[in-house]
Amino acid sequence: MAQQTLRQKLEILADAAKYDASCASSGTARKNSLGGKGVGSTEGMGICHAYAPDGRCISLLKILLTNHCIFDCHYCINRKSSNVARARFTPQEVVDLTLSFYRRNYIEGLFLSSGIVKSANHTMDQLVEVARILREEHDFRGYIHLKTIPEADAEIIHQAGLYADRVSINVELPTDSGLTRLAPDKNARQIEGAMGRTKARIIEAKDERKRFRNAPRFAPAGQSTQMIVGADDANDTAIIGRASTLYTAFGLRRVYYSAFSPIPDASAVLPLKRPPLLREHRLYQSDWLMRFYGFAPQEVAQAAEADGNLPLDIDPKLAWALKFREHFPVDVNRAPKEMLLRVPGLGTKAVARILAVRRHRRLRLDDVARLTASIAKVRPFVCTIDWRPTLLTDRADLRGLLTPKSEQLELF
Amino acid sequence: MTAMQNVSLGAHYAVHLPAPDDFAFWRERARGLLQCDVPPDRVSWIEPGGTGDLFASEGPSRSEKRLPAPPADAPPVRASKRFLDLARRAAQHSDPARFGLLYRVLWRLQRQPRLMEDKADPEVRRIEELAKAVRRDAHKMHAFVRFREVAEEDGTPHFIAWFEPDHHIVRAEAGFFMRRFANMRWSILTPRGSIHWDGEAMREGPPARRSDASAGDPVEDLWRSYYAAIFNPARLKVSAMLSEMPRKYWKNLPEAELIPQLIAGAQAREAAMVKAGAREERARPATLVEIAQGIAACRDCPIADCGTRAVAGEGATGAALMIVGEQPGDREDVAARPFVGPAGQLLDEHLQAAGIDRSAAYVTNAVKHFKFAWKGKHRVHQSPTAKEIDTCRWWLESERALVRPRLVLALGTSAARGLLGRTVSVTRERGRAIPLDDGTELWVTVHPSYLLRLDGAARDAQAALFAADLAAVRERLREV
Structure with missing residues (x-):
């Protein structure tokens, strides 16, 4: 076979990496290149440098070091038995690509993952080597996200956390049985063990930095994970439950959901019916309800329908409100913050604004309208000094009134 | 001596700003006018190149002279920190009415010190909207500036970008690029002015044209390859892309020229993938x-x-x-x-x-x-x-x-x-x-x-x- 050019390798290894959902570059320690020798800064807020037509942001150079893999996970395009083109970068090639993209302001940094070659330890060593060259030889101060391999030695994973802003380990599937069936080489306990160790290291490093100003940072942007939705038969309730366990047990910054999408050369074991992309969106919404709106996992689960899945036509917060109408309408002039956060159509910012205004005067419906994106959605669930939704919450067809009308796509 | 002694009754004042983003100048003039008790409807704020005010006297020098001097015993002007933060951002907006709006709210603030907390007030809301639009524009500048590498005569690389912001944000955002690319020599050229960094000092330049920026950089081909490869044709969501990367930015993004063909080919690519594995769809044999x-x-x-x-x-x-x-x-x-x-x-x-x-x-x-x-x-x-x-x-x-x-x-x-x-x-x-x-x-x-x-x-x-x-x-x- 002819020698692959850098461009061909980039095409293969970026294509292989696109099924990883995370592209976050936010929430890490602040740093910049003033007084250094290289380039790079992170200022808290993540930056999306481009958007692909799939609506996903491109913040990091997201590639695999290699897509050769000794594992045979059915949902993965890079599994051993897949018939895709294979390629392999040297660590130096990845470093050069990262820097030349970064200098042109195309990216915030690097998200590096890899298929498993030779052994988990060998692969992890190579990933860490890329991060080491970037940080030590080029004084790179941009964002680095390293995917870690749970089967690798704890010592190598520790090294990864010292160079990277974020580390992640994918739990892959929401249920153990799904993992056994679709990822026969992986082990749920091993994955959780590695996440637990990472959590301990992160806490330890934070604690040390409180006492010693120059103690090394360990993955200041925390750890995250990813679950594939729709490849096994776990319903939304099971997924939400699993996610909330992960948040509490391992202190994760984020759980990413990736709707299983058809891949080239798919394994015959997989369901080919792909889940609607909207399902992934509803799961993210429920994730937000738990993280920012004070919903308990079981409350989100209450919003689900009889089959344990969230409704697709309306968002989970509205679904919850329609099921528990006895809590509404909420008086925006009196209700506590927790109740305001439960009103469909009121986001965290709108609630903060309402609370601020309330200190000065009582709100009318017009005032609420100025503070929110859509008053039509909010109106049936609130009362103000000049508005009371008489009997509206008792209407049987309320759901139909609030469900967004489906609209036909236009030619692009 | 009272404040009104220096103000002619019914007079209009026109303040000519030296630069469209000169917040410090506005702040100083606004303070003086407030101390003289000049109500908002008697002041016009005029940007360079902006049209004059019919009611005010013409010419920058004369009207400047006509601005009243605040009396020595005038009470200090007060504003909340929240107002200052928002006003600094909102002043960079390209809306010609922004300085007048800021002065009106500052005027009201003297009587209602906690006005800024009333988020439902239309004028407070408007300032927040202006500030938000400017923040978004700045964020998009951080994201969408694309440098091209050019070799200078002495062989050192010089990174040059052409960008078209909606608002007057270029000077304010220079610091971001300086902190990020501290050890590079770079220039950002825009129709609203240019900034240049040589690794040690920042220099401001006049507005530029697109043709002043260099064309072509071989790394752009690699970037386009990456952009095409990272796109998942099975999840086409054009509206999500457009809301974050509106078409107005496309002409300065090297990767954007691929978008139409990626979208056009997406459905065919997904159909091929599904067909290649789509045996679930086939009817199972009966015998x-x-x-x-x-x-x-x-x-x-x-x-x-x-x-x-x-x-x-x-x-x-x-x-x-x-x-x-x-x-x-x-x-x-x-x-x-x-x-x-x-x-x-x-x-x-x-x-x-x-x-x-x-x-x-x-x-x-x-x-x-x-x-x-x-x-x-x-x-x-x-x-x-x-x-x-x-x-x-x-x-x-x-x-x-x-x-x-x-x-x-x-x-x-x-x-x-x-x-x-x-x-x-x-x-x-x-x-x-x-x-x-x-x-x-x-x-x-x-x-x-x-x-x-x-x-x-x-x-x-x-x-x-x-x-x-x-x-x-x-x-x-x-x-x-």
Whole structure:
């Protein structure tokens, strides 16, 4: 076979990496290149440098070091038995690509993952080597996200956390049985063990930095994970439950959901019916309800329908409100913050604004309208000094009134 | 001396700002006017190049002179920190009415010190909207500036970008690029002014034109390749992209020229992916004869293209036992029947010894075509790949759905993979039942050809194990 050019390798290894959902570059320690020798800064807020037509942001150079893999996970395009083109970068090639993209302001940094070659330890060593060259030889101060391999030695994973802003380990599937069936080489306990160790290291490093100003940072942007939705038969309730366990047990910054999408050369074991992309969106919404709106996992689960899945036509917060109408309408002039956060159509910012205004005067419906994106959605669930939704919450067809009308796509 | 003494009644004042983003200048003038008690409707704020005010006297110098001097005992002007933060941002907006709005709110703030907390007030809301638009524009500048590398005469690289912001943000955002690219020499050229950094100091320049920026950088080709490859055609969401990367930015983004063709090709690419694996969509065959015809015509994997014939299973629907081998061999391909070669003969001997009636069982293979390589005049068996077994699995599942055996016996790893969809170790799994998805029991043992490859004591030992496995299956068959 002819020698692959850098461009061909980039095409293969970026294509292989696109099924990883995370592209976050936010929430890490602040740093910049003033007084250094290289380039790079992170200022808290993540930056999306481009958007692909799939609506996903491109913040990091997201590639695999290699897509050769000794594992045979059915949902993965890079599994051993897949018939895709294979390629392999040297660590130096990845470093050069990262820097030349970064200098042109195309990216915030690097998200590096890899298929498993030779052994988990060998692969992890190579990933860490890329991060080491970037940080030590080029004084790179941009964002680095390293995917870690749970089967690798704890010592190598520790090294990864010292160079990277974020580390992640994918739990892959929401249920153990799904993992056994679709990822026969992986082990749920091993994955959780590695996440637990990472959590301990992160806490330890934070604690040390409180006492010693120059103690090394360990993955200041925390750890995250990813679950594939729709490849096994776990319903939304099971997924939400699993996610909330992960948040509490391992202190994760984020759980990413990736709707299983058809891949080239798919394994015959997989369901080919792909889940609607909207399902992934509803799961993210429920994730937000738990993280920012004070919903308990079981409350989100209450919003689900009889089959344990969230409704697709309306968002989970509205679904919850329609099921528990006895809590509404909420008086925006009196209700506590927790109740305001439960009103469909009121986001965290709108609630903060309402609370601020309330200190000065009582709100009318017009005032609420100025503070929110859509008053039509909010109106049936609130009362103000000049508005009371008489009997509206008792209407049987309320759901139909609030469900967004489906609209036909236009030619692009 | 009172404030009003310096102000002529009914007079209009025009303040000419030296630069559209000069917040400090506005702040100073606004403070003076407030101390003289000049109400908001008597002041016009004029940007460079902006039209003058009909009611105010013309010309910057004269109207400047006419601004009243604040009295010495005037009370200090107060504003909340929240107002200052917002006003600094909002002042960069390109709305010509912004300075007037800021002055109006500052005027009201003197009487209502907590005005800024009233987020439902239309003017407070407007300032917040302006500030938000500016913040977004700044954020988009951080994101969408694209540098091109140019070699200077002394050989050092110079990174030059052309950007078109909506608001007057260029000077304010210089710090971001300085902190990020502290050790690079770079310039950002915009129609609202330019900034240059040489690694040590920042320099401001006049507005530039697009043609002042260099064209072309070979790295852009690599970036475009990356952009095309990272896009997942199975999840086209154009509106999500447009809301974050509106078309107005496209002309300065090297990757954006690919967008139309990526979108146009997406549906075809996804359809091809689904079609390549879309056998769930095909109707399952209704009879064993349909399966025999189907596998003869099947070209889903390359084995089928070797000029061999498909070997269908043998037996009747309703058979209690289904025996699955790996794939037809040379002899099976010739005879078009499963297990008739040397391995088949050995299997027959063992089945007979174990008391299992082959003619009552359904016998088939995980892969339906013979995969081989030529070695001289002989066709030598080649193991099917996992992918090929998985592809053929659809046929095996169809057979199982029709035959509905109570027990399945897999001979060897390939057969086990064909039934389970994953590779298992025979030595670890043999001798016990593995439930399949529908509850049917699967028993796994070695393939008889394995015994043929052994000699002496090893062969005897393995043959005994094989016999024991078959005996266990026979016992289990009586129970299930």
